[in-house]
Amino acid sequence: MDLTTAEENYLKAIYHLSDGGKKSVSTNDIAAEMKTKPASVSDMLRKLGEKEVIEYRKYYGLQITESGKRHALQTIRKHRLWEVFLVEKLNFAWDEVHEVAEQLEHINSGLLIQRLDSYLNYPKFDPHGDPIPDEFGDVRARPRVQLNEMDIDQSGQIVAVKDSSAAFLRYLDKVGAYIGARIKVLDKVEFDGSLEILVDQKKTLFMSKDVAGNILVQQS
Amino acid sequence: MDLTTAEENYLKAIYHLSDGGKKSVSTNDIAAEMKTKPASVSDMLRKLGEKEVIEYRKYYGLQITESGKRHALQTIRKHRLWEVFLVEKLNFAWDEVHEVAEQLEHINSGLLIQRLDSYLNYPKFDPHGDPIPDEFGDVRARPRVQLNEMDIDQSGQIVAVKDSSAAFLRYLDKVGAYIGARIKVLDKVEFDGSLEILVDQKKTLFMSKDVAGNILVQQS
DNA sequence: TATTATTTTTAGATTAACCTAAAATCGAAA
DNA sequence: TTTCGATTTTAGGTTAATCTAAAAATAATA
Numbered sequence: 001m002d003l004t005t006a007e008e009n010y011l012k013a014i015y016h017l018s019d020g021g022k023k024s025v026s027t028n029d030i031a032a033e034m035k036t037k038p039a040s041v042s043d044m045l046r047k048l049g050e051k052e053v054i055e056y057r058k059y060y061g062l063q064i065t066e067s068g069k070r071h072a073l074q075t076i077r078k079h080r081l082w083e084v085f086l087v088e089k090l091n092f093a094w095d096e097v098h099e100v101a102e103q104l105e106h107i108n109s110g111l112l113i114q115r116l117d118s119y120l121n122y123p124k125f126d127p128h129g130d131p132i133p134d135e136f137g138d139v140r141a142r143p144r145v146q147l148n149e150m151d152i153d154q155s156g157q158i159v160a161v162k163d164s165s166a167a168f169l170r171y172l173d174k175v176g177a178y179i180g181a182r183i184k185v186l187d188k189v190e191f192d193g194s195l196e197i198l199v200d201q202k203k204t205l206f207m208s209k210d211v212a213g214n215i216l217v218q219q220s
Numbered sequence: 221m222d223l224t225t226a227e228e229n230y231l232k233a234i235y236h237l238s239d240g241g242k243k244s245v246s247t248n249d250i251a252a253e254m255k256t257k258p259a260s261v262s263d264m265l266r267k268l269g270e271k272e273v274i275e276y277r278k279y280y281g282l283q284i285t286e287s288g289k290r291h292a293l294q295t296i297r298k299h300r301l302w303e304v305f306l307v308e309k310l311n312f313a314w315d316e317v318h319e320v321a322e323q324l325e326h327i328n329s330g331l332l333i334q335r336l337d338s339y340l341n342y343p344k345f346d347p348h349g350d351p352i353p354d355e356f357g358d359v360r361a362r363p364r365v366q367l368n369e370m371d372i373d374q375s376g377q378i379v380a381v382k383d384s385s386a387a388f389l390r391y392l393d394k395v396g397a398y399i400g401a402r403i404k405v406l407d408k409v410e411f412d413g414s415l416e417i418l419v420d421q422k423k424t425l426f427m428s429k430d431v432a433g434n435i436l437v438q439q440s
Numbered sequence: 441t442a443t444t445a446t447t448t449t450t451a452g453a454t455t456a457a458c459c460t461a462a463a464a465t466c467g468a469a470a
Numbered sequence: 471t472t473t474c475g476a477t478t479t480t481a482g483g484t485t486a487a488t489c490t491a492a493a494a495a496t497a498a499t500a
Contacts, residue, residue: 028476037458046479059479100327112310247447256487257488258448259491260489262449279448
């Protein structure tokens with residue numbers, strides 16, 4: 001069953017909002033995410049239900065089907081492979097790629113994606129550190145390491161903190177090292193184990209070993 | 221002024237059918253090329269006229285405007301750059317690329333095309349030997365050589381014949397060396413100047429010096 | 441030149457994706 | 471448990487791109 005571009009986009013949004021089918025998503029949430037009106041979402045949910053990529057009971061809610069998950073993961077796979085291409089081959093900055101990848105992900109050609117994957121050397125993660133599903137939709141969850149355990153020149157994305165006290169989060173926010181920030185270890189001071197970190201490819205900051213030990217990073 | 225995907229496709233067809241604005245094109249011709257009905261074409265011509273990419277007088281005919289030419293050449297540029305990418309980087313065969321390039325040419329990002337061009341080393345011709353317009357829409361017409369003057373291992377595309385007698389064309393057709401065929405010189409016999417030619421990457425054939433002298437090739 | 445044949449356009453429908461406004465449903469609080 | 475407010479759906483309309491059938495304009499031919 002083939003999906004239109006709009007249907008693919010809705011399905012992807014539903015997949016993300018529901019965290020892969022775990023959480024429930026509301027019509028309003030989808031409308032907000034897609035920047036459309038709830039009425040348009042209702043319309044689309046009916047269509048997606050007819051195509052059996054979701055199971056939809058009106059007023060009640062929805063559930064992604066197995067077929068729907070496969071479709072969504074295919075789209076995500078394409079999106080992330082194109083992001084790798086844009087950053088690694090065409091020298092896009094990692095924050096310039098999304099809009100273009102959003103268009104490229106809808107190009108329809110099995111051969112193209114196969115060849116692109118091979119050309120990029122079967123990458124497992126995109127430039128934001130998010131995992132790239134394989135052709136069967138399997139994703140490899142990336143192991144997390146403490147920032148203080150990373151070596152010089154290694155980079156990744158902040159995905160969680162161990163100490164989630166308000167004070168600590170406020171500190172992180174202040175220095176710009178929020179969850180999701182992309183970081184790189186520029187230097188480590190042997191004497192006290194403190195680190196020099198590059199955040200989002202622009203700001204550098206210094207951080208004690210203790211602080212770094214509370215930050216979990218997905219390496220890439 | 222932005223054009224929709226459909227409008228871009230119509231404009232490209234008109235540009236090609238009119239040979240860059242030289243010949244006149246009929247509604248029926250466009251319908252045949254686009255695999256739609258003449259009624260749909262009339263509709264679209266009205267729209268393209270409103271957007272001033274063609275000058276359209278109903279029942280009379282149309283003329284591409286300068287703006288229209290720029291738009292068409294931009295689309296052609298994107299199409300051919302993607303073809304080069306698919307063949308040179310992703311190892312597509314030169315006859316597998318068209319369908320995918322047809323989709324990729326509508327991706328909207330100035331930066332993307334700029335970077336792609338640079339990544340491919342500013343190619344001047346696509347895998348079919350057709351010239352790639354530069355960012356200003358200028359095309360470099362490729363010089364033509366007689367097939368018998370080409371060296372071993374050189375390749376190109378048959379673009380014209382000097383002797384266009386029916387007998388000669390029938391002969392070409394018989395051996396599969398039609399206008400547009402992609403050829404490569406595999407060997408040249410010093411004794412009589414005859415050539416061994418690879419046609420369309422599959423068929424090899426032998427050809428006398430006289431026959432080859434009547435075939436004009438765009439090298440690539 | 442008058443008639444016929446072809447080409448082109450208009451008229452009226454359809455489908456996908458959106459919208460606004462109004463109705464229906466659900467659930468939370470009085 | 472009834473009512474009120476938020477959420478969700480339906481009803482009806484719009485735009486882009488297509489279609490078929492019919493009308494209009496042009497071109498070809500007797």
